[in-house]
Amino acid sequence: MRSNNLLENKELKNALDKRGRRILETVINRYVSAAEPVGSPYLARHRRLGLSPASIRNTLNTLETLGFLYQPHTSAGRIPTDKGYRFYVDSLMKPWSLSESEKEHIRSEVKIESRDIDEILVQTAHVLGLVSKQLGVTLTPRFQQGVFQRMELLPLAEKKILLVLTIKSGLVKTVVMEIHSSIGEEKLLETSRVLNERLNGLSIREIRENLRKRIRDLAFGDSKLVQLIIDSAHMFFDFSEAAHLYFGGTTNIVRQPEFRDHLKLQTLMNLLEEGKALGELLSRRGQEGVAITIGSEHARGDMHHYSLLTATYRVGKVGGTVGIIGPTRMRYAKLCAVVDYMAHLLSDMWSE
Amino acid sequence: MRSNNLLENKELKNALDKRGRRILETVINRYVSAAEPVGSPYLARHRRLGLSPASIRNTLNTLETLGFLYQPHTSAGRIPTDKGYRFYVDSLMKPWSLSESEKEHIRSEVKIESRDIDEILVQTAHVLGLVSKQLGVTLTPRFQQGVFQRMELLPLAEKKILLVLTIKSGLVKTVVMEIHSSIGEEKLLETSRVLNERLNGLSIREIRENLRKRIRDLAFGDSKLVQLIIDSAHMFFDFSEAAHLYFGGTTNIVRQPEFRDHLKLQTLMNLLEEGKALGELLSRRGQEGVAITIGSEHARGDMHHYSLLTATYRVGKVGGTVGIIGPTRMRYAKLCAVVDYMAHLLSDMWSE
DNA sequence: AGTTAGCACTCCGGAACCTTGAGTGCTAAA
DNA sequence: TTTAGCACTCAAGGTTCCGGAGTGCTAACT
Structure with missing residues (x-):
């Protein structure tokens, strides 16, 4: 004893x-x-x-x-x-600082002409994969954290309208809606005007949860349209929940010796294919600095052989995730720095 | 002799x-x-x-x-x-007809709630991969084939505007543009009004090639804005060229015995990672029925071990591509039927 | 003439075996 | 407390051997 x-x-x-x-x-x-x-x-x-x-x-x-x-x-x-x-x-682990040339390299790879957020995130995932020799992953901003700014209803065709939703951070989502009968332009205008009034300043999450309550009893605009919007609110205020997931660098990671074992590759592919599950895993992670989860620390059994590094970038008040997935055998010190740098790079890009 | x-x-x-x-x-x-x-x-x-x-x-x-x-x-x-x-x-090869239950299966997998074209195409690629045990690929509609219907300029923030571009088939593209100084709403309206007049009925391809010529000498709306639109025309009338490419079923294809050889897997990954090149390859294919290219018939050397089946679906007058990539050892008869069925399914979905 | 049995031959793939070398734990001496 | 020495273990690679699958050729058969 x-x-x-x-x-x-x-x-x-x-x-x-x-x-x-x-x-x-x-x-x-x-x-x-x-x-x-x-x-x-x-x-x-x-x-x-x-x-x-x-x-x-x-x-x-x-x-x-x-x-x-x-x-x-x-x-x-x-x-x-x-x-x-x-x-x-x-x-x-000592904090690793990237050399200026590495930073430059990353910057030059990410800075593409397009300002389109999705394109940039695809490219970012690619670069993360490239410099880490692992799998880079990026997640679109968590739209639901945003604050409603404005919505616009545009007639597209006889029975189709386009809903454009803007949040304070400057992010935009568009949804094409089908309606049963055509609606005049002035009705559209009125509907969107009132909706804009009612929803002003609310967070998207609130709207999703309370939209029905907030506008059910009000008679304005085109009632059918309003009803449709209410009905489909879950659908289009919801896309935020299932944020898009991108990854890049599959070429690199396949080269890693751990994937000699063929079975492992399959499990990894499964993981990527699911997407949704992985997306959820990624979206609920620490907000501060770089979050590290190593092998068996993962809740999911099929992640037990992998490590995951993530950091959060911000577009205004809305956060998104960038990260790296790889075998537990990885260069944690350096990759932390990479993920961190990348998150800051993106935040800066959309800061002003 | x-x-x-x-x-x-x-x-x-x-x-x-x-x-x-x-x-x-x-x-x-x-x-x-x-x-x-x-x-x-x-x-x-x-x-x-x-x-x-x-x-x-x-x-x-x-x-x-x-x-x-x-x-x-x-x-x-x-x-x-x-x-x-x-x-x-x-x-x-005798023409293969899918059993009703297989068709039903495919239909049920593809028919998701969302009408969002990209989501459907992602899902389609997934299903193609699933039923073929190969790699399913889908390409977004070739926007540039479309005919200009309408454009809309919406103010987003102080120096940001949203450009919404609609083509006759009901497809929509949106681009966020940055401008150097803020522009009044009436200027925006006028600019878009005139642009709508000028561009009415032209194909996107024509616009991309001739926009500068068509509107350079005209003074209307906000001249800076017009200039910006001209300058960025290539950028946003161009996205069509580089259509988005989705794939699904990586899980299945990795199981194929040809990928015991580790090197092959790498070349395949490379191919997928490039995306752009593959997209171009796919977009310029036969329009009628199912196009089949087998192994060494490919122009690209790195495709020599794979076969490619594709068919074209239509959204109005605009065409997109669905297909299957796999080792040359594949069930051509059945997969032809699958690809064909899928193309028709999508066309029907967007027909009315 | 076309078809088939018989036979000798080739060659891949797995099993059995051996050898080598890297790395260990333990013990006793420095 | 450290280190040299030693006996031990075990994976990895090479060699050899054998069986089986499939072939092409020739001669007989219909």
């Missing part, structure tokens, strides 16, 4: 001791870049830890019993566990 | 003879479903060709010298060549 306690204390202290940290860090760095187990000979040779293989083996052993490393088989070197990566990310 | 000629004639005749056709067809059917070379024992046993292995070997030999089949190595069965598939597609 008592000795056990002592032992644990000792282990804990070891985990934090200078040597243990340095060795763990070195193992991780090496494993991340070489993708093969790291043994004591490498550590003794290549690093100026100034220790013999035998001493290092001792420490490795400790790190293993602490659960930071494991051996795939007896006579192999060590591989970091998820817990090991977690410790690295929390306590070991 | 003479005998050579005779020989060739004989071979040509053989190629068309009943037996040769039946055997080629059987080989292809078998290979497509089993993904392994087909030998004479299988053919003699499993089919009521009523022939001994020896006789069949003779015919196989002929088919090989004609270039319809080949052997991966001496002691293996035969595999169809691209030429073999081509012959099959042109002369052997």
Whole structure:
């Protein structure tokens, strides 16, 4: 009992001791870049830890019993566990700063002529994939966080009208609506005028939840049209919920050695194909800085082999998500910086 | 010389003879479903060709010298060549009709609530991938084929306006434009009024090519705005050219045995990632019925291992493309029917 | 003439086996 | 506390061997 306690204390202290940290860090760095187990000979040779293989083996052993490393088989070197990566990310990792040329590179790739938000996000995902050699993902802004600014009803054809919805941040959504009978232009104008009055200053979320209540009893404009708008409110105030998800860099990630195993590739594809689920996962993440989830920390079982880094960018008051998905073996320090930089880049782009 | 000629004639005749056709067809059917070379024992046993292995070997030999089949190595069965598939597609394949339940299945998967064209196309690509076990691809309508119907300029913010462009088929595109100074609402109205007059009835393609000529010398509306519109015309009358490309079913296609080879997967990913190039490839295809390109028939080298089936759907006068990409070993007969059915389904959906 | 049985031949693919080398834990000496 | 030495383990790669599948050719059969 008592000795056990002592032992644990000792282990804990070891985990934090200078040597243990340095060795763990070195193992991780090496494993991340070489993708093969790291043994004591490498550590003794290549690093100026100034220790013999035998001493290092001792420490490795400790790190293993602490659960930071494991051996795939007896006579192999060590591989970091998820817990090991977690410790690295929390306590070991030094903040990485991108070189100016890398930043320049990223900027030049993202800055395309188009101001179209979706196009930029597609491109962003692509760039994230490219520079990280992993899978880049981007999520469109969470429209529902926005505040209603204005809506416009335009006649398109006999029985079609276009609804244009603007929120304060300057984001626009358009929906084509079908109606059963044609409606005169002045009716349209009146309808939209009143709606604009009623909805002014509300958040999209509020509108979605309360639209019916707010305007049901009012008689104005074309009643059928109003009814239609109410009925389809869920549909078109809802698209926000299911934000669009883009990804890029599939080429790169397939090259990663972890995907020699064919099955893994399939599970990843499944994940991407679902889209919706992944989108939800991404949309409810920490808002501040870079959020990191490593392997088995994920709620979803099929994400257990992957790590996810995300950050939030802002368009006015509305936030969206950019991130990177890859095998747990990834360059956390650098990729954090990349994701962070990218989020700021996008925010700046839409700031003024 | 003479005998050579005779020989060739004989071979040509053989190629068309009943037996040769039946055997080629059987080989292809078998290979497509089993993904392994087909030998004479299988053919003699499993089919009521009523022939001994020896006789069949003779015919196989002929088919090989004609270039319809080949052997991966001496002691293996035969595999169809691209030429073999081509012959099959042109002369052997019986038109396949989908069962009512399959049609029903497809319809139920595609018919989602949303009328949003992009959402439907995403879903369509997904379904195509699902039922074909290959990669489904869809391309948005070729906007530039459309005829200008109307444009609308809406003020969004101080220095932002929204341009809404409608074409006759009921398709809508919106672009957010930035301007340097704010413009009064009446200026906007006048500008759009005149533009509507001038551009009425022109095709988008014409507008893109001649916009400058058509309105340069005219003084109306806000001259800066007009100038901006002219300047950015290429940008926003151009998006049509680079139509959006969607695909679905990556999960399925990764399962295909041809992708055991890891390199192939990479080339495929590359292809998808490019997007643009593939989009162009798809957009300039035959308009009538199902267009089939097999392996080495492709102009692009990196498509040499894949076949592509496409058909055109129509939204009013504007056409878009749906199709399937997969290894040359695919069920041409059935997939033709699928692609064809899908194209009609979409056309009908937007017909009225 | 066309078809078929018989036969010798080729060659891929898997199983069994061996060797090598990398890495380990333990112990005893520094 | 560190380190050299040593015996041990085990994955990975190479070699060899064998069986089976399929072929082409020839001679006999209808």
